[in-house]
Amino acid sequence: MALFKSAKTKNQRRQKAPSAFIPWRFGVICGCIFLALVGLIGRAAYIQVLEPGRLIQEGDLRSLRVKAMPSARGIISDRNGEQLAVSVPVQAVWADPVQIYKNGGMQQVERWHALADVLGLNRQELLARVEKNKKRRFVYLARQVSPAMADYVSKLKLPGIGLKDESRRFYPSGEVSAHLIGVTGIDGHGLEGVERTYDGWLTGEPGRRTVRKDRYGRVVENISLQKREPGKPLELSIDQRIQAVAYRAMKEAIVNLPATSASLVLVDVNTGEILAMVNAPSFNPNNRNDRQSYKMRNRVITDSFEPGSTVKPFGVLEAMESGIVDENTLIKIPGRRLRVGSNYVSDVSRIEKEATVGRILQKSSNIGMTKLSLAMPIEDLIEMYQRVGFDEPSGINLVGEAVGLFPNRRRWSDIERATFAYGYGLSVTPIQLVHVYATLGAKGLKRPLSILKTEKVVPGKQVIDPKLVEKVLTMIESVTDKAGGGGGWRAGVPGYRVGVKTGTAKKAIAGGYGDDYIAYTAGIAPVSKPRLAMVVMVNEPKGEQYYGGAIAAPIFAEVMQNALQILNVPPDADTIDKMNIVNK
Known part of the structure; x- marks a missing residue:
């Protein structure tokens, strides 16, 4: 009986044992699961709705290729x-x-x-x-x-x-x-x-192809x-036929003379288009090993020098425009030297004791130009130079174009006025010089030059009286008259009337002038109906001859003759009415 009660008591105790389920623990677990679920749903919503771009970008970085x-x-x-x-x-x-x-x-x-x-x-x-x-x-x-x-x-x-x-x-x-x-x-x-x-x-504009690739690059x-x-x-406005002829002439010149470098630029005076622009030595643009800086410089637009006697026609124009002289006025020439202050101005060629302005240009008399310059206000000569474009860019707009150096002083000594009239005291580039001569060839109508082929001629501005220009053109035509003693006779072209002005200038160095020269020839053809203006510059000729009439003029004649023939410009020498301005 005692044993039965004891078993019964144990069974009752077993039935009353506390339950293993703990409600608060279950609640905590459910709460944690709920919070985790809410967090995941929130994160998913944030990624999908509020900030989907970043993950898309990450995916694209791994698969998109451009x-x-x-x-x-x-x-x-x-x-x-x-x-x-x-x-x-x-x-x-x-x-x-x-x-x-x-x-x-x-x-x-x-x-x-x-x-x-x-x-x-x-x-x-x-x-x-x-x-x-x-x-x-x-x-x-x-x-x-x-x-x-x-x-x-x-x-x-x-x-x-x-x-x-x-x-x-x-x-x-x-x-x-x-x-x-x-x-x-x-x-x-x-x-x-x-x-x-x-x-x-x-x-x-380059094209772009955007694709998606898998991990294997497919x-x-x-x-x-x-x-x-x-x-x-x-x-471009360039005529490659003329360009090739001009380059061959330049290349031969620096070898045969010899010379340090040579440049040439040719312009159509009726449109302002550049038909040729060459420099020697040159370089091969297809060979990267041939690109030395001294070879690559386009000297036609970057290098400026004193233009020497090539400016004399414009001094004569100013003297005639201001009424100081006309084509028949005789100017006294007192020998081969003229004292100006404490300095002397001299002529290379002998000239008569009395000469017209045409003869002064023909013989390139520095003394004659000095007397003209001293007879007019210096401001008038400066204004003429500025009017024709000596102090401004040519208009071609090529990167690297220089504008030379134009004087800006308040006081001028007599010797400065004298030298300014025959090309010292200012510096110009070959492209500026040909721009000025193109204006002369266009009968005083100045228009910007162009390196691009023009569909329509740019209207110009009349800066000089056309009648005066025609007289000066006839005067510089006499420079190619060998019988009359013209210093630029080597620039003449058979069958054509050609007007040129040669020039020779010493190269400036620190503190004065050195022993090297620059030889120029600038001119226009044909004179009866101008079509082309050209400037030839030879830098530092090494031989005994260094004058523009001896060095640059033959190059001018060769290239001008070829250019006139290539462009089918009719000869005009047979119709020439021989000059009335005479050579005496």
């Missing part, structure tokens, strides 16, 4: 459509060092040596370059390689080596038009000349395609 499609640069051609600068397709060779080492590195040494050889690189330097950039994903090995070289590189099948489409500028005219056309850099943008000045016009989706826009073509 491939640039280079656009061809615009073609540069001359006025007749002959191509002077074109873009040709080439390729760049690049490396992915990470991919290279992921696929075994550079174990195939023979192939890597072959790659270096075809690219013209040192073998060890190529290997060291890849090793140095082993953590990078993109390294250029060579730019603008030819299609044949690119094909050889692709056949090597080196892991991590790829090709990229590019374009390279090619200049069919080579060194003939190098200074004018200029060059482009490795990125395709202009560095010099027309290429730089009109870079925005010539440069097109295209799984084409996202967008932006078509490329090629650069706009540019048609």
Whole structure:
């Protein structure tokens, strides 16, 4: 009985044992689960609704690829459509060092040596370059390689080596038009000349192709395609036929004379278009190793020198315009030397004791010009020089064009007034000088010069009386009269009436003048109906002859004759009414 009660009691105790379920603990767990669920839902809502862009961007960075499609640069051609600068397709060779080492590195040494050889690189330097950039994903090995070289590189099948489409500028005219056309850099943008000045016009808009790739680099989706826009073509005023003739003459001159350099610029006086602009020595724009700075400078627009006797026609114009003289006035010439203050002005050529202004120009008399200058206010001569454009840009707007040096002083001594009348005390560039002579050839109508072919002639401004200009043109025509003693007779062209003014100036150095000279010839043809104006400048001729009439005039004659024939300008010498201004 006692045993039965004891078992019963244990059974009752077992039934009354506390439950294992704890309500508050369950509540805490449910609360935590609920809070976690709310957090996840909130985070998902934040990502999907409030800030979806970042994750999309992260995904796109891993899958989207944008491939640039280079656009061809615009073609540069001359006025007749002959191509002077074109873009040709080439390729760049690049490396992915990470991919290279992921696929075994550079174990195939023979192939890597072959790659270096075809690219013209040192073998060890190529290997060291890849090793140095082993953590990078993109390294250029060579730019603008030819299609044949690119094909050889692709056949090597080196892991991590790829090709990229590019374009390279090619200049069919080579060194003939190098200074004018200029060059482009490795990125395709202009560095010099027309290429730089009109870079925005010539440069097109590259295309863009956006695709999505998988982890193996396969295209799984084409996202967008932006078509490329090629650069706009540019048609220059240059006539490449005349340009080639002019360059040949310049190149021969600096070799045969010899001379340090030579420059020539030829202008159509009726339109202001530049038909030729050359310098020698030149450079080959297709060879990057030939691009030394002293060869690349376009001296026609950058180098300024004292113009010497080429300014004398404008001093005569001012004297006639102000009424000091006319074409028949006789000016006394007191021998070969004239004292001006404590200095002397001398003439190279002997001239009569009395001479007209036409004879003064024909014999290039410094004494005659001195007497004219001292007889007029210096302000009038300055104003004439400014009126025709000696102190302003030519209008071609090429990068690098200089404007020379024009005096700005309050007081002038007599010797300064004298030398100013025959080309000292100011400096001009060849492009400025030809601009002034183009104004003379246009009968005093000044218009800006243009390096682009013009569809419509730019209206000019009449700056000199046309009747006075015609008289001066006849005077400078006498300079080519050998029988009359003209100092520029070598500039004459058979069959044409040619008016020129030769000049010789010493080169200025610090503190005065050195022993080197610059020889000029500037002129117009044909005189009866002017069409062309030309300036030839020879820098530092080395021989015994250094005068403009002996050095620059023959070059002027050769190029002018060819230019007139190329342009089919009819001869006018048969209709010449021999000068009335005589040579005495």
